[in-house]
Amino acid sequence: DGGITQSPKYLFRKEGQNVTLSCEQNLNHDAMYWYRQDPGQGLRLIYYSQIVNDFQKGDIAEGYSVSREKKESFPLTVTSAQKNPTAFYLCASSYGQGGEKLFFGSGTQLSVL
């Protein structure tokens, strides 16, 4: 089945630790995105990539980093510089590069120990 796979479903981070969230898609989509969702709030864009080996900062990129070495994969690293990382992280992809019709993974809930 085609889709977007995020792992892990739950992740705990210790102070000063970097953690990496995985996102893989087999939809052959060009563009991939990372969003953060805090309780009772909408989605905020962290990073997006419209093509392999290229990515752009979204609205809240500070404390995060990404890579796009393969079309299928867009991992997100939450660095120790992100002081408030507790949130629900959603990876998405779209067929074109215009952000149309996003398809989402099942999400990763990140919490701080």
Added chain:
Amino acid sequence: QKEVEQNSGPLSVPEGAIASLNCTYSDRGSQSFFWYRQYSGKSPELIMFIYSNGDKEDGRFTAQLNKASQYVSLLIRDSQPSDSATYLCAVNAGGTSYGKLTFGQGTILTVHP
């Protein structure tokens, strides 16, 4: 800062009634408009999209767009308890924002039997 605002909730309607969800956006150059449904603890799923002024109907859902007023709405007819969820409005501004969706904060809808 390009903004998307949704009517404050939560919204509660009886089963069988029409639920009306509203969204305004600040960027007059916005080109594409989307409604996502998100069940608690789950990822958003696309339920409607609209590009042109007027109404677009799909089953029990109708999206309405008025670019002059910078307003987009979602009507759910014959509301069912299974429609209870958070509804997210999203806007693709185009131009230098090409490839990015901006989301509203969401409106929680509860349909009671």
